[in-house]
Amino acid sequence: MNRRLALNKAFQRGHLLSLKHTFYRAWIEKFIVEEMKGDLGNQGDITTDLLFKKDKKTKAVIIAKEEGIIAGIEEVVLLYKKNGLRVSSPLKDGARARKGTKILEIRGSLKSILRVERSALDVLQRMSGIATITDALISKVKGKVAIAPTRKTQWRYLDKKAVFVGGGLTHRLALWDAILIKENHLDIMREQGEKMPLEKAIKKASESPHGNFIEIEVEKKEQALKAAELFSSIRPKKPCLIMLDNFTPRQIKETIRELKKKNAYHAALFEASGGINPQNISSYADTGVDVISMGYLTHSPTILDLTQLIE
Numbered sequence: 001m002n003r004r005l006a007l008n009k010a011f012q013r014g015h016l017l018s019l020k021h022t023f024y025r026a027w028i029e030k031f032i033v034e035e036m037k038g039d040l041g042n043q044g045d046i047t048t049d050l051l052f053k054k055d056k057k058t059k060a061v062i063i064a065k066e067e068g069i070i071a072g073i074e075e076v077v078l079l080y081k082k083n084g085l086r087v088s089s090p091l092k093d094g095a096r097a098r099k100g101t102k103i104l105e106i107r108g109s110l111k112s113i114l115r116v117e118r119s120a121l122d123v124l125q126r127m128s129g130i131a132t133i134t135d136a137l138i139s140k141v142k143g144k145v146a147i148a149p150t151r152k153t154q155w156r157y158l159d160k161k162a163v164f165v166g167g168g169l170t171h172r173l174a175l176w177d178a179i180l181i182k183e184n185h186l187d188i189m190r191e192q193g194e195k196m197p198l199e200k201a202i203k204k205a206s207e208s209p210h211g212n213f214i215e216i217e218v219e220k221k222e223q224a225l226k227a228a229e230l231f232s233s234i235r236p237k238k239p240c241l242i243m244l245d246n247f248t249p250r251q252i253k254e255t256i257r258e259l260k261k262k263n264a265y266h267a268a269l270f271e272a273s274g275g276i277n278p279q280n281i282s283s284y285a286d287t288g289v290d291v292i293s294m295g296y297l298t299h300s301p302t303i304l305d306l307t308q309l310i311e
Contacts, residue, residue: 009212010212010238011213014169017164019075048114052111055110055111058109058113059310059311061104061309062306063102064100067096068128068304069165070094070095072126073104079120079123083112084108084109089105091103110310113310125303126159129162129301129304133296133297134147137297140281145290146168149170149171149297149298150171150295160173169291171293178215180243185201206235212238221258228259228265232267242269247274249287252287252289256287270289276293
């Protein structure tokens with residue numbers, strides 16, 4: 001098994017997060033409507049309407065106030081266009097901007113530009129912040145391991161795309177995308193009388209036509225060994241992964257050493273997850289896992305500082 005290719009097949013779904021894909025465009029358009037509706041309410045932009053009785057045509061630019069990876073251009077261009085504005089950008093998603101770099105140029109109604117400003121900046125700043133920290137962490141692990149987000153997201157697909165733009169894998173996009181069997185699932189199966197829940201769950205997952213990959217969450221070395229043995233014997237046609245949840249780096253090394261000893265390491269890919277952050281990621285990168293998933297990337301990112309100026 002080519003582990004890198006198998007991992008990309010399972011965890012890299014970033015190519016779906018483009019306006020070229022119907023499901024993503026429909027989701028983004030709905031997001032834009034709800035975002036603007038929430039910001040404007042029933043009264044609209046009362047400050048702009050109060051101060052400027054007459055509208056006029058003007059130009060605005062969005063500029064980076066610090067260095068970082070830019071993400072969200074495609075989505076923000078759509079947001080401006082939906083509000084009757086013309087937009088151009090010298091950059092593409094994934095570009096590295098320096099302080100002072102022009103990100104977007106917007107032309108059209110002054111009132112429309114001011115009305116959209118906050119929503120556009122929120123998307124660009126959050127997505128660029130996520131992309132920037134993803135890029136920084138990838139540089140930190142120096143190619144030893146791939147990095148992916150968890151499902152601890154605020155803006156679902158936008159957050160996942162931001163990680164992708166920063167060079168990371170997307171992991172499972174949503175519940176519909178892949179089969180991820182957690183301890184809660186197995187506990188419920190036991191309560192319902194199933195004597196061998198792990199075996200039954202993997203067998204059912206391998207027979208299902210649904211799901212881009214199959215993953216089992218484990219909390220102990222013995223569970224990881226059992227899951228690998230089952231993957232080896234059942235041999236699902238989809239990529240198989242074992243998530244080592246809240247393992248310490250030492251526990252992961254011991255588990256992988258035992259898996260190799262039992263010739264079970266090649267039955268699955270291995271993911272480290274739980275409590276991983278910029279301070280300890282290097283120790284996890286040296287354990288032998290294929291991918292590290294981090295809620296840190298999306299549950300509390302630092303935004304990239306950008307500003308919109310009227311010219």
